[in-house]
Amino acid sequence: xxxxxxxxxxxxxxxxxxxxxxxxxxxxxxxxxxxxxxxxxxxxxxxxxxxxxxxxxxxxxxxxxxxxxxxxxxxxxxxxxxxxxxxxxxxxxxxxxxxxxxxxxxxxxxxxxxxxxxxxxxxxxxxxxxxxxxxxxxxxxxxxxxxxxxxxxxxxxxxxxxxxxxxxxxxxxxxxxxxxxxxxxxxxxxxxxxxxxxxxxxxxxxxxxxxxxxxxxxxxxxxxxxxxxxxxxxxxxxxxxxxxxxxxxxxxxxxxxxxxxxxxxxxxxxxxxxxxxxxxxxxxxxxxxxxxxxxxxxxxxxxxxxxxxxxxxxxxxxxxxxxxxxxxxxxxxxxxxxxxxxxxxxxxxxxxxxxxxxx
Amino acid sequence: xxxxxxxxxxxxxxxxxxxxxxxxxxxxxxxxxxxxxxxxxxxxxxxxxxxxxxxxxxxxxxxxxxxxxxxxxxxxxxxxxxxxxxxxxxxxxxxxxxxxxxx
Numbered sequence: 001x002x003x004x005x006x007x008x009x010x011x012x013x014x015x016x017x018x019x020x021x022x023x024x025x026x027x028x029x030x031x032x033x034x035x036x037x038x039x040x041x042x043x044x045x046x047x048x049x050x051x052x053x054x055x056x057x058x059x060x061x062x063x064x065x066x067x068x069x070x071x072x073x074x075x076x077x078x079x080x081x082x083x084x085x086x087x088x089x090x091x092x093x094x095x096x097x098x099x100x101x102x103x104x105x106x107x108x109x110x111x112x113x114x115x116x117x118x119x120x121x122x123x124x125x126x127x128x129x130x131x132x133x134x135x136x137x138x139x140x141x142x143x144x145x146x147x148x149x150x151x152x153x154x155x156x157x158x159x160x161x162x163x164x165x166x167x168x169x170x171x172x173x174x175x176x177x178x179x180x181x182x183x184x185x186x187x188x189x190x191x192x193x194x195x196x197x198x199x200x201x202x203x204x205x206x207x208x209x210x211x212x213x214x215x216x217x218x219x220x221x222x223x224x225x226x227x228x229x230x231x232x233x234x235x236x237x238x239x240x241x242x243x244x245x246x247x248x249x250x251x252x253x254x255x256x257x258x259x260x261x262x263x264x265x266x267x268x269x270x271x272x273x274x275x276x277x278x279x280x281x282x283x284x285x286x287x288x289x290x291x292x293x294x295x296x297x298x299x300x301x302x303x304x305x306x307x308x309x310x311x312x313x314x315x316x317x318x319x320x321x322x323x324x325x326x327x328x329x330x331x332x333x334x335x336x337x338x339x340x341x342x343x344x345x346x347x348x349x350x351x352x353x354x355x356x357x358x359x
Numbered sequence: 360x361x362x363x364x365x366x367x368x369x370x371x372x373x374x375x376x377x378x379x380x381x382x383x384x385x386x387x388x389x390x391x392x393x394x395x396x397x398x399x400x401x402x403x404x405x406x407x408x409x410x411x412x413x414x415x416x417x418x419x420x421x422x423x424x425x426x427x428x429x430x431x432x433x434x435x436x437x438x439x440x441x442x443x444x445x446x447x448x449x450x451x452x453x454x455x456x457x458x459x460x461x462x
Contacts (some may be wrong), residue, residue, distance in 0.1 A: 018404065018405065018408065019401050019404075022400060022403075022404035022405070023400070023401050025400075025404075026396070026397050027397065074380050074381075077377075077379040078380070078386060078389055081377050081379070082390060082393065086394075086397065091394075092397055092401065301377070302377065
């Protein structure tokens with residue numbers, strides 16, 4: 001008899017590709033219902049309660065108090081937290097499925113040559129302390145984690161389509177308007193390359209560098225490297241020379257880092273940019289009202305993204321000017337047609353474009 | 360609302376449970392229900408696939424499968440359905456089958 005404790009994370013009995021796809025499609029369908037039905041119903045209930053309140057809710061805490069005894073809000077929170085858990089963990093979760101395919105997936109990675117890894121790189125404590133997105137082990141610790149994240153991201157915003165093509169194309173349009181012909185581009189926190197590829201396509205003559213902490217993600221990115229050099233590096237402390245790039249970008253990176261690291265990363269962007277160079281981030285910062293802010297902060301907690309709230313509370317414009325930027329612009333981003341219209345009902349992220357010029 | 364101390368990664372509790380309902384047993388029961396619902400959907404999907412394959416080989420008549428059951432079929436199912444419902448619902452009455460210990 002083996003005397004070791006039972007391993008709760010041991011591989012489940014093998015499941016078929018069809019069963020995995022069916023389980024995931026069910027989980028996604030429940031999430032879609034949450035986006036398009038539960039969320040508008042919750043907003044309607046909130047507005048009803050707010051209208052009846054003696055004092056108009058102005059803060060996140062005010063909104064929380066108004067919804068404290070709402071049964072609908074309890075279910076809303078439960079489904080947000082636990083359908084994400086089911087997406088990753090358990091019998092039909094992404095982790096079990098990809099571990100089942102481990103040998104085949106690792107054989108694919110063998111072909112990804114265009115990546116520079118640094119196994120000696122120490123992962124920051126904030127990065128290893130919390131499994132973001134409820135991805136067990138995080139996006140970095142398992143050698144198939146890049147594939148897990150890639151598959152997971154295809155249903156992160158189920159209303160926007162599996163490739164986020166609309167979102168990334170629109171963001172690339174914004175980048176091109178700010179910086180038409182960059183020769184050298186740095187994409188910070190590139191993950192498995194989803195944000196980098198549309199930029200590399202648009203600026204096909206440019207030399208693109210893309211950095212991330214996660215080796216498994218970089219290896220997946222490098223399967224389709226094009227004009228991109230993928231390198232394992234902390235965006236807050238790169239090895240590029242001063243005044244090297246015309247353009248520095250990131251997509252959904254800042255909210256995964258604590259404010260001191262955000263500030264360090266922005267300062268690093270300033271250091272590696274040429275004077276007059278542009279920095280453009282797509283992240284979550286602009287809120288239409290306290291309800292949207294409350295929804296975002298609680299989303300961060302339920303999705304294991306503890307720095308969404310601290311980022312949203314930062315004085316980003318002040319920080320950017322402090323680290324060497326001018327002409328700072330912080331603007332809501334319309335990720336799909338009509339997303340910023342007052343009659344847009346479904347749950348959405350508070351997408352925001354942050355643009356600045358190296359002073 | 361509170362912000363986690365970003366300097367102290369150790370403030371992250373390993374795999375904390377988040378609860379949303381006044382009684383946390385509801386949170387856990389919801390997990391059981393949604394796991395079952397996922398399983399039901401996986402089975403529905405497999406049944407759909409099987410029916411399509413059997414129909415393609417002429418083994419199953421999907422139109423007949425989808426039609427209301429004949430009187431004979433309905434009668435044959437009645438006893439099974441009643442037994443299923445009795446088993447499903449009897450827990451609500453709190454009645455026990457065996458003599459024994461009170462709490």
